[in-house]
Amino acid sequence: MATIGLTRPLPRVALRRAGRGRLSLPKQAFLQALCILILLTVLFPILWVFSLSLDPLNRSRPEGLSIIPSNATLEAYEQVIRQPTNNPISFLGLAANSLKIAVGSSVVSVAIGVSAAYAFSRLRFRFREALMLTILGVLMLPPVATLTPLFVMLNQVQVDLPVLGQFNLRNSLLGVGLAIISGLLPFAIWNLKGYLDTIPRDLEEAAWVDGATTNQTFVRIILPLAMPAIAVTGFLGFVGGWTEFYFSWMFLNKPDDQTLAMALYSMQGQFTNTPWSAFSAFAILFAIPPAVVYFFAQRWITSGLAIGAVKG
Amino acid sequence: MTAIAVQPTGWRARLMGGGRTARIAYLYLVPAFLVMGVITIYPLLFQVWMSFTDYGIQNLRAGSAPPNWVGLDNYVNVLTSQLAIPNFHFVRLILYNIWWAISNVVIHVVLGVAIAVLLHTPGLRFKRFYRALFILPVIIPPIIVATVWKNMYDPQDGAINQLLAGTIGVLFRMPPEMFRIDWLRQVEDPIPFIPLPLAYYAMLITNTWLGWPLNSVVATGALQAIPQELYESAEMDGASGWQKFRYITIAYLRPAMIPYAIYGFVITFNLFHLAYFMSAGGPFGRTELLVTQAYRLVNEQRLYGVGASFAVIMFFILLAITLVTNRIAKATRSYTEV
Numbered sequence: 001m002a003t004i005g006l007t008r009p010l011p012r013v014a015l016r017r018a019g020r021g022r023l024s025l026p027k028q029a030f031l032q033a034l035c036i037l038i039l040l041t042v043l044f045p046i047l048w049v050f051s052l053s054l055d056p057l058n059r060s061r062p063e064g065l066s067i068i069p070s071n072a073t074l075e076a077y078e079q080v081i082r083q084p085t086n087n088p089i090s091f092l093g094l095a096a097n098s099l100k101i102a103v104g105s106s107v108v109s110v111a112i113g114v115s116a117a118y119a120f121s122r123l124r125f126r127f128r129e130a131l132m133l134t135i136l137g138v139l140m141l142p143p144v145a146t147l148t149p150l151f152v153m154l155n156q157v158q159v160d161l162p163v164l165g166q167f168n169l170r171n172s173l174l175g176v177g178l179a180i181i182s183g184l185l186p187f188a189i190w191n192l193k194g195y196l197d198t199i200p201r202d203l204e205e206a207a208w209v210d211g212a213t214t215n216q217t218f219v220r221i222i223l224p225l226a227m228p229a230i231a232v233t234g235f236l237g238f239v240g241g242w243t244e245f246y247f248s249w250m251f252l253n254k255p256d257d258q259t260l261a262m263a264l265y266s267m268q269g270q271f272t273n274t275p276w277s278a279f280s281a282f283a284i285l286f287a288i289p290p291a292v293v294y295f296f297a298q299r300w301i302t303s304g305l306a307i308g309a310v311k312g
Numbered sequence: 313m314t315a316i317a318v319q320p321t322g323w324r325a326r327l328m329g330g331g332r333t334a335r336i337a338y339l340y341l342v343p344a345f346l347v348m349g350v351i352t353i354y355p356l357l358f359q360v361w362m363s364f365t366d367y368g369i370q371n372l373r374a375g376s377a378p379p380n381w382v383g384l385d386n387y388v389n390v391l392t393s394q395l396a397i398p399n400f401h402f403v404r405l406i407l408y409n410i411w412w413a414i415s416n417v418v419i420h421v422v423l424g425v426a427i428a429v430l431l432h433t434p435g436l437r438f439k440r441f442y443r444a445l446f447i448l449p450v451i452i453p454p455i456i457v458a459t460v461w462k463n464m465y466d467p468q469d470g471a472i473n474q475l476l477a478g479t480i481g482v483l484f485r486m487p488p489e490m491f492r493i494d495w496l497r498q499v500e501d502p503i504p505f506i507p508l509p510l511a512y513y514a515m516l517i518t519n520t521w522l523g524w525p526l527n528s529v530v531a532t533g534a535l536q537a538i539p540q541e542l543y544e545s546a547e548m549d550g551a552s553g554w555q556k557f558r559y560i561t562i563a564y565l566r567p568a569m570i571p572y573a574i575y576g577f578v579i580t581f582n583l584f585h586l587a588y589f590m591s592a593g594g595p596f597g598r599t600e601l602l603v604t605q606a607y608r609l610v611n612e613q614r615l616y617g618v619g620a621s622f623a624v625i626m627f628f629i630l631l632a633i634t635l636v637t638n639r640i641a642k643a644t645r646s647y648t649e650v
Contacts, residue, residue, distance in 0.1 A: 023435035031433060035442050038427060041521065042446055048471045049460050108347075116344035123337035131341070138352055140630050142582040144606045148619045149355035149362060151610065158374050182351040189344060214336045243453040246584070250611045261455050265589070268459045276463060283456045294451035295444075 053077065053280035076277035077285070084282050085263050085274075087255040091285065098242050098259045100173050105180040106237030110230055113188030118218050120189065121196035122204070132193075138186045143246055150179045151250060170251050179247040184237050195229035196222065232301050239290045260286050363387070363621035369614045379617065386621035397613055399597030400605070406629070409601050412512070413581040416519050421573050423520065424527025425565060429557075431528075432535045447529065449522050458589035461518040465495035465590070496591045511591040511599045519586055527572065534568035535561070574637045581633065602626050 023031070047067055054072040081091045119125070120132055157169035169175045199222070207217050223230075245261040252258070264286060267274040294301065363386055365379035389395050393402045427446070431439055449457070464471040477491040495514040502510045542560050551559070584603045587593060593600035593608070600608075606626060610619035 023433070028435070028437065031430065031436055032438075034430060035436075035438070039442060039445060042448055042525075044475075045457075045460060045464060045471070045521070046448060046452075048464065112343045112347055115340045119337045119340035123333055123340065125334040125337035125341075131345070134353070135348075138348070138356075140578075140634055141356075141627060142584070142603050142630075144582075144584070144603045145623050145626065146352065146355050146359070147607065148610045148616050148623060149359040150351065152362070152367070152372065152616060153355055153358065155372055156374055178351050181347065182355070185344060185348055186352065214333070218340075239453065243455050245455055246607060250607075264455060264459055268462065268589070276469070279463070280460075283460055287452050287456045290453060291451045295447075298447060298451075 049280045052276050053284055055277040076281035080278050080282040085266050087258055089258055094258055094260045094263050101177050102238045102241030104177045105184055105241045106234045109181050109184040109188040109237050110234045113185055114192050116189045117192035117196055118222055120193045135186045135189055139190055143183045146182055171253050173257055176247045176251050180241055180244055188233050191233050192229055199225050359620045359623055362617055363624050365617045367617035386618050390622055413577050416580045417573050417576045419520050420523040420527045421569055423524040425531045428528045428531035428535055446525050450525050454585040457522055458585040462590045465514050467492050467494040497595055499595045509595050509598050515586045515590055530572045534565050538564045571641055574641055
C-alpha cells in the first residue's frame with residue numbers, strides 16, 4: 001500500500017479512507033434527509049403517545065396531532081398513579097405485583113439456571129446430550145404451550161390456611177411466578193451455557209492444578225466471570241415478568257393481584273371509558289423502567305446474549 | 313502441590329470425566345431438573361393425556377369427576393376445523409401464520425440491511441445519533457407497542473388517519489371524513505385479488521416499525537467486520553459500486569443475517585401481542601395466529617381438552633419448522649464455507 005503511494009498519486013480509495021469526512025454536499029444532504037425521514041417514522045408513535053398523555057383529561061379523545069397539546073397538563077399522570085382502572089388499586093399496587101412476579105421468577109431462574117449451565121458447559125456425565133436436547137426442545141415452545149396443563153394443575157392446589165383463608169395456587173402471584181419460571185428456566189440455562197462456553201478454561205485449569213474443588217472453581221472463578229451473562233439473563237427475565245400477560249390474565253381473578261399488563265389491557269378494552277390521555281400516561285410509566293435500562297445498557301445486553309456470541 | 317498427590321484423579325481427568333465428576337455434575341443439575349420436572353416436563357406430559365379427554369370447566373374443581381376419554385376426537389376436530397367455535401379454519405390458520413412470518417421477516421431483513429448500509433456510508437454525519445435513536449422501538453415492551461398502535465389505527469381519532477388527512481388530505485383537498493379507515497376491522501380486502509384483510513397490512517406496518525431496528529444492529533455488526541482492503545482491491549480491479557455491494561457486502565452479510573432471519577422467523581411465527589391486542593384475530597378470525605388461537609381456546613372458550621390437543625399439534629408444527637430451518641442454516645453455512 002505504502003509503496004503505491006510513494007510512486008504515484010494516491011488512489012481515490014486511499015484518499016477517501018484517509019479523509020473520513022468527505023462526502024459531496026448534495027449527497028450528504030440527501031442521505032441526511034433520508035435518515036431524518038426514517039427517524040420521523042421511528043419517533044412518530046412515541047411522540048404521539050407522549051403528546052396524548054399531556055392532553056387535558058376532560059377530553060376523552062384527542063382533536064389533532066400536536067407534540068404539546070393546548071392546555072397541556074399532567075392530570076392524566078396524577079390520575080393513573082392514584083387509580084388507573086375501575087379496580088381499587090393504585091399504580092404502585094400494580095407495579096408492586098408486577099415487581100414481585102418479575103423479581104421472583106428471574107432470580108429463581110438465574111440462580112438455578114447458572115448451576116445447571118455450569119454442569120452442561122464444564123462437566124462430563126451420562127445423558128448430557130439427551131438432557132441438553134430436552135432443554136432445547138422445551139425452549140422451542142412458546143409460553144402458550146404450557147398454559148392449559150399449568151392452569152389445571154395449579155388449580156388443584158387448593159388449601160385452607162388458618163389466617164389467609166382459601167388459597168388457590170392458580171389464583172395467586174406465586175402460581176403465575178411458577179408458570180413463568182417454567183418457560184424462563186430453560187432459556188436461562190441455554191443462554192448462560194452459551195456464555196460459559198465462551199469463557200477460556202485456562203483459569204479453571206490453573207485452579208484445578210492448585211487443588212481447588214469443583215465447587216470452589218464454580219463459586220470463585222466461573223460465577224464472577226459469568227456476571228455479565230447473569231445480569232443480562234436476569235434483566236431479560238425481569239422484563240419478561242414485568243410485562244407478562246398470558247398467565248396473569250388467565251390465572252388471576254382478585255383485584256388486589258392485578259398487574260401492570262392486565263391493567264393496560266383492561267384500560268384499552270372497548271367497554272371502558274378510559275380517556276386516551278390516561279391510557280397514554282399509563283403506557284409511558286409502564287414502559288420507562290425497562291426502556292431506560294435497555295437504552296443505556298444496550299451494548300452490554302447484546303454481548304451477554306448467547307445469540308450475540310454465535311453471530312460473533 | 314500436595315493436593316494433587318492426594319486427589320485420586322488429576323484435574324485433567326476431572327475435566328474429561330469420571331465417577332466423581334459425574335456425581336458432582338448431577339448435584340449441579342438436580343435443582344434445575346427438579347423444578348423443570350414439576351412445572352415444565354410433567355405439565356407437558358399431562359397435556360398429552362388431557363388432549364385425549366374432554367377436559368372442561370366441569371372437571372376443574374378439586375375432587376370433581378375425571379374427564380371422559382375421547383380418543384383422537386379432539387385431534388380430528390381441530391384438524392378438520394369442526395370445533396364449536398366461530399371462525400375456526402385450521403388450514404387457513406396455518407397458511408396465514410406461515411405467510412405472516414415470512415412476509416415480516418423478508419421486510420425486516422431487507423430494510424434492516426438497507427438502513428445499516430445507509431448508516432455505514434463513510435463520511436455521513438450524526439451516525440451515532442441516528443443509531444442510538446433508531447433502536448427505540450426495540451426497547452419498548454411489545455404489549456405497549458401493540459396497545460398503542462391499536463389506538464393509532466382507531467378509525468375516528470387514530471393518529472394514522474389524522475396523519476393521512478393532514479398530509480394527503482390537505483395536498484389533494486380531500487375532506488377529513490374521507491379518512492375514516494377502519495384499519496383493524498374492515499371486512500373487505502384492500503387488494504381484491506390477494507385474500508388478506510386490511511388488518512394484516514396494518515399489523516405488517518406495526519411489526520415492520522418494531523422489527524427492522526434489531527436486524528439493522530446485526531447487519532451493522534457484520535458490516536463493520538468487513539475488511540476495508542477488500543473494497544480497495546476491488547476498486548483497483550475496476551469493480552463497479554453494484555459489484556462491490558453484491559460480491560463483498562452481501563457475501564459478508566449473509567452468514568450473519570441468515571441465522572438471525574431464522575431466529576426472527578420463529579419469533580414472528582409465535583408473535584402473540586400484535587394479533588391478540590391489535591386485531592384480536594379479526595376480521596372473522598382471519599388474522600388469528602396459532603398462539604392466539606391456542607390462548608383463546610383455553611382462556612375464552614375454556615375447552616381445556618381441545619386446547620391441549622391444539623398445543624400438541626402446535627408442538628409438531630414448530631418441530632417441523634425447527635428441522636427445516638436447521639437444514640437451511642446448515643446448507644447455507646456449508647455454502648459460505650466453500
